Amino acid sequence: MIQMSISELQMTMTNVAGITSLLAFWAFVLGNISKWKVKIYQAAEILILTGFACLTAGIVIRGFEANRFPLANLYESTLWFAWAILGGYLLLVRRLGQNQLGWLASLMATMFFLYGSWLPGNQQTITPLVPALVSYWRQIHVPPLIISYALFCLSGLASLLELWYAGRLRSLALAAITIVLAISAICLGTYTSIDTAWLQLLFVGSSVAGMFLSWKSLSKIAETKVSTQKAEIYDEISRKSISIALPLLTFGVITGGLWANHAWGTYWSWDPKESMALVTWLSYAAYIHLRIHHELSAERLSIVSIIGLILTLLTYLGFNSLGFGGLHSYGRFK
Amino acid sequence: MNGPTVSDRIIARQEPLSAPTFIIYSEKVKAWLSNSLASVKLTVFLISLMAVFVLLGAWCPQTSQGGQDKVFEQFGEQTGQFLINIGVANIFHSPAFLLLIGFLTVNIIFGSFKHVFPKLKLLKIPMPWLTANQILKMPVHNEFAANIPLSAMKNKVIAYLNKNGYKVKINGEQLTAEQGKFGRLAPTVTHIGLLTLLTGVIWTSLTGFSGFKPVIPGEVFQFGDAEHSKMWIGKLPNWSASVSETHREDYPSGEAKQWYSSIAVQDKEGKLIKEQTISVNNPLSYDGVDIYQSSWSLKSLKIRFGNELKTLSLQPMGKLFAAFLPLPDEAVLIFSVRDAQSPLRIFAKRKDWTAPKLLTQILPSKTANLGNVAVTYDGTIAQTGLQYKCDPGLPIVFIAFIFIIGGISLAAIPHKQIWAQLKENDSNGTLVTIGGTTKKGKVSFARQIAKLVDQLQKVSKV
Numbered sequence: 199m200i201q202m203s204i205s206e207l208q209m210t211m212t213n214v215a216g217i218t219s220l221l222a223f224w225a226f227v228l229g230n231i232s233k234w235k236v237k238i239y240q241a242a243e244i245l246i247l248t249g250f251a252c253l254t255a256g257i258v259i260r261g262f263e264a265n266r267f268p269l270a271n272l273y274e275s276t277l278w279f280a281w282a283i284l285g286g287y288l289l290l291v292r293r294l295g296q297n298q299l300g301w302l303a304s305l306m307a308t309m310f311f312l313y314g315s316w317l318p319g320n321q322q323t324i325t326p327l328v329p330a331l332v333s334y335w336r337q338i339h340v341p342p343l344i345i346s347y348a349l350f351c352l353s354g355l356a357s358l359l360e361l362w363y364a365g366r367l368r369s370l371a372l373a374a375i376t377i378v379l380a381i382s383a384i385c386l387g388t389y390t391s392i393d394t395a396w397l398q399l400l401f402v403g404s405s406v407a408g409m410f411l412s413w414k415s416l417s418k419i420a421e422t423k424v425s426t427q428k429a430e431i432y433d434e435i436s437r438k439s440i441s442i443a444l445p446l447l448t449f450g451v452i453t454g455g456l457w458a459n460h461a462w463g464t465y466w467s468w469d470p471k472e473s474m475a476l477v478t479w480l481s482y483a484a485y486i487h488l489r490i491h492h493e494l495s496a497e498r499l500s501i502v503s504i505i506g507l508i509l510t511l512l513t514y515l516g517f518n519s520l521g522f523g524g525l526h527s528y529g530r531f532k
Numbered sequence: 533m534n535g536p537t538v539s540d541r542i543i544a545r546q547e548p549l550s551a552p553t554f555i556i557y558s559e560k561v562k563a564w565l566s567n568s569l570a571s572v573k574l575t576v577f578l579i580s581l582m583a584v585f586v587l588l589g590a591w592c593p594q595t596s597q598g599g600q601d602k603v604f605e606q607f608g609e610q611t612g613q614f615l616i617n618i619g620v621a622n623i624f625h626s627p628a629f630l631l632l633i634g635f636l637t638v639n640i641i642f643g644s645f646k647h648v649f650p651k652l653k654l655l656k657i658p659m660p661w662l663t664a665n666q667i668l669k670m671p672v673h674n675e676f677a678a679n680i681p682l683s684a685m686k687n688k689v690i691a692y693l694n695k696n697g698y699k700v701k702i703n704g705e706q707l708t709a710e711q712g713k714f715g716r717l718a719p720t721v722t723h724i725g726l727l728t729l730l731t732g733v734i735w736t737s738l739t740g741f742s743g744f745k746p747v748i749p750g751e752v753f754q755f756g757d758a759e760h761s762k763m764w765i766g767k768l769p770n771w772s773a774s775v776s777e778t779h780r781e782d783y784p785s786g787e788a789k790q791w792y793s794s795i796a797v798q799d800k801e802g803k804l805i806k807e808q809t810i811s812v813n814n815p816l817s818y819d820g821v822d823i824y825q826s827s828w829s830l831k832s833l834k835i836r837f838g839n840e841l842k843t844l845s846l847q848p849m850g851k852l853f854a855a856f857l858p859l860p861d862e863a864v865l866i867f868s869v870r871d872a873q874s875p876l877r878i879f880a881k882r883k884d885w886t887a888p889k890l891l892t893q894i895l896p897s898k899t900a901n902l903g904n905v906a907v908t909y910d911g912t913i914a915q916t917g918l919q920y921k922c923d924p925g926l927p928i929v930f931i932a933f934i935f936i937i938g939g940i941s942l943a944a945i946p947h948k949q950i951w952a953q954l955k956e957n958d959s960n961g962t963l964v965t966i967g968g969t970t971k972k973g974k975v976s977f978a979r980q981i982a983k984l985v986d987q988l989q990k991v992s993k994v
């Protein structure tokens with residue numbers, strides 16, 4: 199009989215989830231070039247479903263193992279993020295029968311598994327909590343935030359596909375390069391000791407220049423590639439993800455305020471991490487007003503949603519790894 | 533032509549009474565102003581600008597939080613000074629930011645009353661009954677004949693729509709169905725929330741106060757040096773509080789788990805009113821004032837060299853606290869202690885040594901010999917960091933929070949409307965005309981209708 203400790207079981211579940219995400223990615227890619235599209239896509243979705251189920255189990259077991267709510271450090275949050283990406287795909291995208299988001303979503307989830315597992319050991323192990331974190335508020339405040347970040351990213355990915363089906367290939371290429379550069383800056387900041395000033399420059403410089411050029415290139419359309427119907431579907435997926443993510447972000451930010459008010463007497467103190475969450479919130483508030491105004495084309499809205507994706511990555515990961523304004527400080531010594 | 537009619541003459545007589553041009557002009561300016569102040573374009577611009585400001589404030593350490601040192605530490609002398617000079621290092625209190633918030637407030641007020649709240653009236657208007665021709669002009673529409681009788685068809689349509697969450701109304705041949713009407717409340721609820729939030733924040737800044745006090749056990753503190761806004765109309769408490777004891781609880785690994793302070797509230801005459809031990813996440817509330825445990829440290833250690841008592845101030849160093857006593861020849865004595873119970877470790881460091889050397893360890897209230905001097909460790913003095921605040925606008929802010937969360941959640945609900953006409957045709961079957969519209973989720977909506985049509989056609993073939 200195989201004896202497995204609870205900790206090994208947790209690792210196994212998490213690893214299976216990581217591997218199935220990676221396999222799902224390759225299955226979606228293969229599906230795109232193979233004759234047996236439908237069969238392979240089905241297999242890919244079963245893989246995503248398996249990954250989602252295993253990850254759910256892994257997170258729950260981790261909670262039992264640590265005897266606390268399993269969302270207390272960066273590593274655990276990457277698990278939640280991947281979980282929400284997979285779950286968001288199953289919930290929002292599958293129903294509309296669109297497979298192209300499959301490889302992007304599973305790639306994103308895989309990247310977060312890797313990002314998490316390569317983090318330095320002290321970010322991974324189950325450590326005790328600092329005084330300010332010992333509170334039931336933690337499980338109310340953090341999960342909605344991580345899930346909202348994941349859904350905002352899903353929305354940004356759908357927007358990339360919207361650009362593709364709208365024939366805005368140049369804009370798409372520029373936006374994709376921008377995202378890759380932004381992610382590179384974050385990874386360099388996490389795993390190397392390169393001066394953060396350079397990485398900030400890389401992140402901010404490439405984001406501003408890339409998204410500006412991408413916006414400017416919208417006028418260039420590859421007519422033969424246009425598929426209005428599909429573009430509309432991805433626009434809708436993008437909008438839907440945001441419409442679920444924004445209430446979650448609002449809830450997360452506000453409960454964070456209530457917690458802070460409960461713990462140290464002020465619901466808003468312009469802490470850098472708070473401020474960043476507000477920036478993300480404001481950018482999506484701008485998005486919904488642009489949407490209401492009916493003046494902006496779906497492609498322009500896609501660019502706004504991709505800018506939102508970059509801001510979300512900055513809020514969630516870039517902030518600490520790029521050395522913006524220090525850490526989310528808990529117990530404060532004045 | 534018989535000359536001007538009576539009414540013509542009346543109009544002619546009215547002519548000189550029309551407004552002088554400057555009034556027309558000022559009316560136009562007023563209209564233009566109220567339109568621009570209420571415009572959603574301005575909203576997007578202001579929200580984006582605010583995002584940029586907040587981003588800068590998150591990126592640059594704020595002098596209001598960590599003082600100027602942090603700015604210099606992160607950016608160096610020159611850049612740091614530049615950031616301080618242009619106001620980025622205290623951006624949330626800069627005139628530009630306050631002006632921006634002012635503009636946004638005006639915009640929210642005008643926008644809400646001009647665009648958002650008036651839409652509430654639309655909720656009361658029932659969906660009109662549309663004819664087949666009008667239905668065929670809807671963004672999503674379809675028309676087909678089926679060879680099942682009218683009444684059976686009607687039941688099937690109603691059953692399908694009910695199953696999908698629509699509220700169906702029927703008027704003879706015509707049918708309307710609606711879903712997610714509540715979603716239309718989203719902007720109103722959200723914007724009421726935003727206006728309420730502003731009200732609460734303004735009320736707090738007019739009447740509230742706050743402050744931070746490092747206190748050592750035995751000290752009494754009052755609220756004389758509380759911070760409040762310039763246009764303040766509130767009043768400070770006339771009672772005081774004192775700390776009798778404070779301590780830290782650790783995890784076995786030595787990291788801090790919790791901080792505790794026992795606090796007593798006394799009235800003007802010194803009579804005890806309330807006692808409570810507070811900890812992080814567990815404040816004391818009295819008379820609208822909340823006192824929070826916000827930080828904790830060992831402030832100083834007491835040590836005797838022979839008979840000479842010295843109090844050395846401690847600095848936090850990771851998990852430990854350390855004090856330094858300079859000696860001649862650039863040598864230094866280093867004292868380190870983990871908590872009130874743990875032994876005091878004394879190190880010496882000289883310029884030519886690479887690392888400090890441990891000289892001795894002493895438990896609290898014990899004595900050890902350092903060379904020929906008897907050193908007695910009399911323990912540490914802890915200092916608790918207390919944050920206090922009085923926030924009268926808080927209940928208003930909490931109500932605003934509920935509205936904002938509720939409103940933004942409502943915005944996720946798509947409002948869908950369907951119209952249909954079911955008419956008996958010549959062959960005893962039914963002609964169905966169906967169409968509808970939604971602002972959110974057009975593709976899903978179109979598919980829902982397509983599915984309905986598909987199912988009904990399948991039924992009719994049997």
Ligand code: HEM
Binds near residue numbers: 569647648
């Ligand atoms: C940070 C500030 C703001 C937030 C968070 C916010 C939030 C919202 C939300 C959630 C909606 C509903 C969107 C939907 O149904 O999909 C909305 C709609 C709207 N907002 Fe705002 N809003 C803000 C500021 C403003 C301001 C300053 C104006 C001033 C003009 C404004 C004008 C509007 C209008 C006109 C609508 C659409 C109403 C409709 O067509 O039904 N908003 N807003």
